[in-house]
Amino acid sequence: MDIENKVIEIIAELAVLEVEDVSLDSSLDSLGIDSLGLVESIFAIEETFDIQIPFNANDPQNSEFDISSVATIIAGIQELVAKKP
Numbered sequence: 001m002d003i004e005n006k007v008i009e010i011i012a013e014l015a016v017l018e019v020e021d022v023s024l025d026s027s028l029d030s031l032g033i034d035s036l037g038l039v040e041s042i043f044a045i046e047e048t049f050d051i052q053i054p055f056n057a058n059d060p061q062n063s064e065f066d067i068s069s070v071a072t073i074i075a076g077i078q079e080l081v082a083k084k085p
Contacts, residue, residue, distance in 0.1 A: 003049070003081060007074050010044045024071040031070075038067065045073075051080045 005019075012019045015031040022031060028038055042053050053076070054064040066072040 003078050004074050006048060007077055011041060011070060014041050022070060026070050028067060045077060049077060049081050
């Protein structure tokens, strides 16, 4: 499974956008994804890749998981998937 493309698909679906409208340097905020959408994105990604994302929804700015852009989200997921037993 291509992690980058799948994450972009998930984000695009939740943002009600076309895949081509999601760029690696996009922030979730710029894509119209609010805090609820962020949590939904995390759940969808965790389910898709069978991982646990270390994210504190109550304090997203101080989370271990960098959500500043689509690219950083993908990098974090790639790292978590690589660490899976």
